[in-house]
Amino acid sequence: MHMLRIIVSIKQVPDADDLRVDPITNTLVREGVPAVVNPPDLHAIEEGVRLKERYGGKVTVITMGPPQGESALRDALAMGADEAYLITDRSMAGADTWATSYTISRAVQKLGGADLYLFGRRAVDGETEQVGPQTAKWLGIPVVGYVSEVREVKERSVVVVKSTESLEEVLEVPLPAVLTILETANKPRQPDINSLIRARTAKIPKLTREDIGAEPNKVGLAGSPTKVIKVQPPPKTRNPEIKYVGKDQDVIDWLVQKIRESLTEDSGQSLKYERPKPKAKTEREVWVYVDHVDGEPNPASWEIMGEGRRIADLMSTSLSAVVIGDRVDKVVGEAFQYGADKVYHARTKGYNLYDNDVFTQALSRLVKKYSPEAVLFPGSRNPRELASTTAIAVDTGLIADCTNFDVDEKGILHSTRPDFGGKEMSTIICPNHRPVMVTVRPGVFRPLPRTERKGEVIREEVEDLFTRFKVLETRKVERRNVLAEADVVVGVGRGIRDPENIKLAEELAEKLGGVVGVTKPLADSGWYPKDRQVGQTGVTIRPKLYIALGISGAVQHLVGIAGARKVIAINLDPEAQIFQNSDYGVVGDLFQVVPELLRRL
Numbered sequence: 001m002h003m004l005r006i007i008v009s010i011k012q013v014p015d016a017d018d019l020r021v022d023p024i025t026n027t028l029v030r031e032g033v034p035a036v037v038n039p040p041d042l043h044a045i046e047e048g049v050r051l052k053e054r055y056g057g058k059v060t061v062i063t064m065g066p067p068q069g070e071s072a073l074r075d076a077l078a079m080g081a082d083e084a085y086l087i088t089d090r091s092m093a094g095a096d097t098w099a100t101s102y103t104i105s106r107a108v109q110k111l112g113g114a115d116l117y118l119f120g121r122r123a124v125d126g127e128t129e130q131v132g133p134q135t136a137k138w139l140g141i142p143v144v145g146y147v148s149e150v151r152e153v154k155e156r157s158v159v160v161v162k163s164t165e166s167l168e169e170v171l172e173v174p175l176p177a178v179l180t181i182l183e184t185a186n187k188p189r190q191p192d193i194n195s196l197i198r199a200r201t202a203k204i205p206k207l208t209r210e211d212i213g214a215e216p217n218k219v220g221l222a223g224s225p226t227k228v229i230k231v232q233p234p235p236k237t238r239n240p241e242i243k244y245v246g247k248d249q250d251v252i253d254w255l256v257q258k259i260r261e262s263l264t265e266d267s268g269q270s271l272k273y274e275r276p277k278p279k280a281k282t283e284r285e286v287w288v289y290v291d292h293v294d295g296e297p298n299p300a301s302w303e304i305m306g307e308g309r310r311i312a313d314l315m316s317t318s319l320s321a322v323v324i325g326d327r328v329d330k331v332v333g334e335a336f337q338y339g340a341d342k343v344y345h346a347r348t349k350g351y352n353l354y355d356n357d358v359f360t361q362a363l364s365r366l367v368k369k370y371s372p373e374a375v376l377f378p379g380s381r382n383p384r385e386l387a388s389t390t391a392i393a394v395d396t397g398l399i400a401d402c403t404n405f406d407v408d409e410k411g412i413l414h415s416t417r418p419d420f421g422g423k424e425m426s427t428i429i430c431p432n433h434r435p436v437m438v439t440v441r442p443g444v445f446r447p448l449p450r451t452e453r454k455g456e457v458i459r460e461e462v463e464d465l466f467t468r469f470k471v472l473e474t475r476k477v478e479r480r481n482v483l484a485e486a487d488v489v490v491g492v493g494r495g496i497r498d499p500e501n502i503k504l505a506e507e508l509a510e511k512l513g514g515v516v517g518v519t520k521p522l523a524d525s526g527w528y529p530k531d532r533q534v535g536q537t538g539v540t541i542r543p544k545l546y547i548a549l550g551i552s553g554a555v556q557h558l559v560g561i562a563g564a565r566k567v568i569a570i571n572l573d574p575e576a577q578i579f580q581n582s583d584y585g586v587v588g589d590l591f592q593v594v595p596e597l598l599r600r601l
Contacts, residue, residue, distance in 0.1 A: 004057030004153060006048045007114040008081065009104055009135070010041040012065050012072035013125045014420075037072045040120030042079075042188035044181045047150060048118050049080035049189075055153055058082045060111065064092060064103055070204050078191035078199035085111065089209040094221030097388070098397055101134035103219050106212040108139070116158065117178040121146060125420050127536065128400035129180070129381075133356075133388035136178035142468040143178040143356060144171055145385040148185050159472065164381040166293050167353075170473040225397030230427040234418065234555055237562060238583050244574075245588030252596050255568070258584045259512070259601070262545040262566035263488070273309065273448050278316035280411030284373035284434070286312040288340070289322050289363070291383045292331045293476075294352050300378035300442035302338040307405060307445040308376050309339040314407040315373065320344055322375070324362045326352040332457060339448045342456045344370065348465055353474070354382045356389060357467040364393040365462060372435045374413050379439040391437050397430035398437040403444045403559070413438070418536055418559045443484060443540030444563060483532060483539045488514025488547075491534055491561070492522060495550015495571060495590060499527040504594050505549055511601050517541065519557050535560035549590045553578030570594070 012035045037045075048059040061076040063069045064087040073084035087107045095103065108114065117139075119132035129145070136143035149161040151170070158177055162169045163184075191199070209219055217223055243251045288308040291298040305321065312319035320342040321335035326349055335343045346362035363386065367375065377383040379401055391398040404416040404425075415438050416427045430436035483489060490509040492502055502516065509516050516532060523533035534541055536556040542563035549570050551557065558581050561567060569582040570590045579585040586593055 002155070004051060004055045004116070005114040006051060006057060006059045006116045006118060007108050007111070008041075008044050008048045008059060008061045008076065008118045009108075009131070010045065010061060010063050010072060010076060010120070011038040011123050011131075012036070012063055012069045013038045013123060035068060035072065037075050038120055038123050038125070040122055040124065040181075040183055042120070043183050043185055044118040044120045045076050045079050045081060046186045046188040047179075047181045048116075050186065051116070051150060051153060052080070052082075060085065060114070062087060062104070062107055062111075064088070064095075064100060064107070066093075067206075073204055074199045074202065077202050078195045079189055080191075080195070084202070084204050085207055086204055087207045087212065089219070091209050091216065091222075092220045094224065095219060096224035096226045096397065097128050097130040097134055097400075098225050098391065099219050099223040101131050101392070102138055102223070103212070103214055104131065104135050105138035106214040107207055108135075110207065110212040113176065115175045116153070117176065119178065119180045121180050121182050124537070126400065126417075129384045130388040130391075130398060130400060132178050132180040133385050134392050137360075137389045137392035139176070139178070141176050141178060142173045143180070143385070143389065144173060144469075145180045146182055146381050147179045148182045150179065150185075163477075165298075165479055166477060168475045168477050169471055172470040172472055174468055225433040226399055226428050226430050228426050228428050229414070231419075231424050234425050234558065236580055238567065238581055240579055240582050240585050242574075242579055242585040242587060245586060245593060251586055251588065252593065252600055255584070255586055255593075255597060256600050258566075258568060259545065259547075262568070263512070265544070265565070273306075275313050276310060279314050279407045280316070280409055282315035282317045282373050282411040284371060285318050285320050285342075286315065287320050287322050287344070287372040287375045287435070289375060289377045289383060289386070290331055290335055291354075291378050291380055292323070292325065292328060293354075295325065295327050295330055297331050297334055298378055298380055298383075299447075300380055302334070302447035303442065303445040304376050304378050304440045305335070305338045305340065306448045307440065309448060311374065311376075311405055311407060311413065315411055317373065318342060320372070322346070322363065322366060324348060324359050326350060328352070336453050336455045337450045340455060342458065345457055345459045347459055347461050349461070351465065351467070353471075354386070355467050355469055356385060357469060358462075358465050359386050360389045360393055361465060362460075362462045363390045366460060367394045367435060369460075373411075374436045374438065377437070377439045379441045384439050387437055387439050394435075396433040396435060396437055398439070399428045399430065400439050401441050402438050403441050403562070417441075418555070423555050441540060443542060446542075481531070481539060482515050483517050483534065483541055486515045486541070487544045488512045489517045489534065489541055489543045489545075489564075490514055491517045491519065491546060491548045491551055492528070493519045493549065493551030493557075494521055495552075496522075497550075501591075502528060504591075507598060508547065508594055511598060512545070514543070514545075519551055519554070548578050548582065549594065551578050552576045553581055
């Protein structure tokens with residue numbers, strides 16, 4: 001086998017605790033903020049170094065960013081990369097993922113290309129999951145996102161395991177290829193002292209826009225189809241009623257009463273859809289991409305259909321569903337029941353399971369032919385990848401991981417998403433490109449009540465399909481998420497002090513017929529399984545009742561519980577952020593309050 005050439009693209013992210021926003025440009029002030037390697041990218045570096053150790057070859061690491069991006073590259077060299085390049089140019093600042101992926105594609109071509117291009121799964125500052133797939137599209141090569149294992153690199157192909165929410169597939173793709181590596185694929189190594197010393201003195205060449213031959217109108221803020229128009233702290237969403245142990249009369253009885261009320265309250269009235277007053281008149285339709293696994297709809301698609309209905313009504317236009325696949329009658333039928341006026345079915349004969357090549361061809365063909373105003377995608381793994389590659393194919397902007405939408409009087413969609421683990425909310429528009437494409441976080445919106453209705457189906461036979469993916473094995477995985485389905489979740493934060501004490505929360509959850517969830521620090525420390533982490537980088541939940549024990553209320557956690565119908569917080573610190581985001585709060589020691597609560601329930 002020839003020498004394997006691997007390029008790992010990494011991102012440097014500001015240490016989220018030191019962030020400020022520039023009020024004039026609405027972008028983050030990165031000057032003077034300590035920066036670290038984006039944590040998921042450490043897994044991409046590790047995978048690259050392991051493949052080099054297994055097959056021989058060379059690992060080159062690149063990053064685009066300001067001069068201080070050098071420190072991230074030195075970290076990568078210390079882990080075992082052979083060389084590093086910094087792509088840096090004033091004109092590249094403020095790039096969105098479209099402009100970033102274009103710049104990276106130009107840089108790697110300038111460096112002579114590679115057999116494998118590795119990316120981390122996501123960037124923790126914006127949760128986009130777009131740059132890897134988009135770079136592949138610019139380079140015209142296949143992408144496999146969400147790789148949990150690189151099985152084998154052959155002379156002309158690579159065999160990998162791709163893991164999504166419901167499927168595990170073993171795929172063979174031709175080289176060169178882009179892979180995005182999951183955090184579960186490996187454990188990044190700690191460099192030894194000699195490697196650290198060597199990395200400190202290594203020479204890191206810089207590449208400018210001219211060096212890589214990038215077109216000036218495609219880089220940086222100027223070349224980005226999407227624009228951030230507003231950055232603000234997350235809104236306060238609840239009106240808290242707070243009691244103090246020892247100061248207020250019989251706090252525990254009051255708490256028991258509030259728990260009972262929260263569980264018996266009828267939520268029926270909130271489910272009826274009330275049509276909003278239109279804010280503008282748009283000629284083009286709003287589309288929702290309906291994700292399915294072999295003809296079984298992904299429930300997140302129906303949640304987004306509910307919000308798509310509202311957006312279409314604000315624009316006084318119609319709502320259409322887009323379904324891609326061969327045998328999808330069930331999906332098409334349900335799309336009408338959940339609110340679609342019309343369904344576009346791109347029939348991909350012989351392909352019913354998601355395939356990035358086939359589905360990108362099918363979707364971009366529909367978009368070019370019918371030119372919608374907006375396309376909304378569920379923020380699950382395959383739809384995110386499809387949205388990324390399609391945005392490049394149809395030359396438009398893609399806004400990721402949105403949790404809130406509005407429409408202005410010009411009919412422009414305003415999409416808001418949490419950034420930096422939810423430390424701030426950014427509102428983004430796509431002023432000059434259509435359609436605007438958006439991925440929507442699952443678990444935030446509710447589906448419309450199901451009704452018996454039918455509508456027009458527009459079928460497009462997608463001919464001359466080609467794919468570069470060979471599916472060697474497919475296995476359905478039952479990843480039932482108990483957190484997402486629970487009516488009661490008892491959340492535990494650092495205030496629990498010791499993993500042993502989580503038993504107390506488990507007892508309370510059991511008594512209320514619920515489950516336990518934890519904050520990010522507890523999941524990261526291994527105190528509780530990672531799939532029980534509630535928050536932006538964990539699970540977004542929507543129970544009838546969320547009880548927060550010893551949780552301070554970091555914004556990334558608050559984003560995950562925003563959909564809870566009622567939130568009760570118990571914390572010693574009266575200043576804890578969680579109280580501002582709860583309906584009922586008890587300021588007191590959870591080790592006194594909870595046992596007493598258990599006795600009286």
